Amino acid sequence: MQYFPLFMNLSNKPVLVVGGGEVASRKVDSLIRAGAQVTIVSPNIEPYLRELVDNKRCTWVQNFYSSDLLDKCFVQVWATTDNPELNHKVHKDAKSLGLLVNVVDDLPYCDFITPSMINRGRIQLAISSGGASPVLVRNIRELLETVLPQNLSLLADFGASKRNSIKEALPNVTLRRKFWEQFLRNPEVENAVSREALEALYQQALNTKLESEGSCSWLEYGDDVERLSLKALRLMQKAEIVLHEQHCPFDFVDLSRRDAERQSFKDAVELSDMLTKARKENLRIVVFVPSNKSDFTLLITNDAYLKLAEVL
Incomplete structure (x- = not known):
């Protein structure tokens, strides 16, 4: 990962x-949308920027x-001119004061970069190739735009409005997480177009066993x-603990749910102990085992844990 x-x-x-x-116009527009107090330095500015200045938005x-x-009061400095020498001077001056600086389209002179964004109200998705392939990033963004529900903004606002009431209804974090997972899997929720519809589904969900x-x-x-498989990916995203054989490629583990606990094991004996502990805690477990080894066959065969064991 090149950038955090x-x-x-x-x-x-x-x-x-x-x-x-x-270039400055594009950056200023995004900065103002984020609520920044923008100061522009230039002998001349584009009509769009002049309009922002006239309306006292920067x-x-x-x-x-x-x-x-x-x-030192500036939290960011942007150099957007078409003069590389001037941009590099801005970079040097900013670094001398310990400021974060971005020289547009000049990666060696950037402390940070701006990703391609998808905005759905409170929901923001950022996509970046580290500056390596802007066209590829654009294609990914366009693909995501076609598959993401249009009511994401509505769902996010609704979820934010329930932060206090859900705490009263469900006393701990685990229960609340499971509630929202179950709520959001409801196809009617994905298709809801009004807050009233979501409220009805929310009340219904509160009265449904988790x-x-x-x-x-x-x-x-x-x-x-x-x-x-898609089924495997779905189970990985629901997992509360991921147990993986020590040689399992990181790419597999990394696709699992980010906040799931992750533990590696070296043999079937160590895995058996881990499974026993996880089962006592009634957790949703995903186990990664190599396809070319029979060491774990007995464990898999005997796994009748809640009759939900699956081999994929």
Whole structure:
């Protein structure tokens, strides 16, 4: 992973943008949408930026850039001009003050980069290739745009409005997580187009017994992670604990639910102890075992844990 993904709160935070052209316009637009207090430094600016300035949505310093315009108060500095020498001077000045700086389209001079974004209200998806392939990233974004439900914004707002009431109805984090998983799997929820419809489904779900039983799903791994079935991926995303043989490729484990506990084992004896402990806690377990070894056959054969064991 070349860059650490991070969503930064820029609300009411001062940001400096050097340059007033088309590139600056795109960056300023995004920064203002994020609530930043933007200052633009440039002798001339695009009509779009002038409109923002006239509407007091950002500040314009109508002058050429100079080092004394920088201040430690800025949380970000953007160099967007078409003059590489000037952009690099901005970078040098910003670094001397310990500021985060981005020289647009010049990766060696970027402390951070901006990903391609999909926005659905509160829901934001960021896609990046680390600057390596913008066209590939665009294609991925377009693909995701076609498959993501259009009511994601509605669902996010509804979930936020229930943060307090759900705590009163369900006393611990595990129960609340299972509730929301079960709620969001309901096809009617995915198709809901109004808050009233979601409220009715929410009340119905509160009166429905939660799926609290544990399970154990056995998955064979090989050399190609893309051969995992959709069912396997679904089970991996529901797992509360992932047990994997020590030589299991990381790509398989990494596709599992991110907040699931992950433990490796070296043999069937060690795995048996882990399974016993996880079952006592009534957890949803996923076990990765190699496809070319018979060491774990007996464990799999004897696994009648809640009659939900699966070999995929």
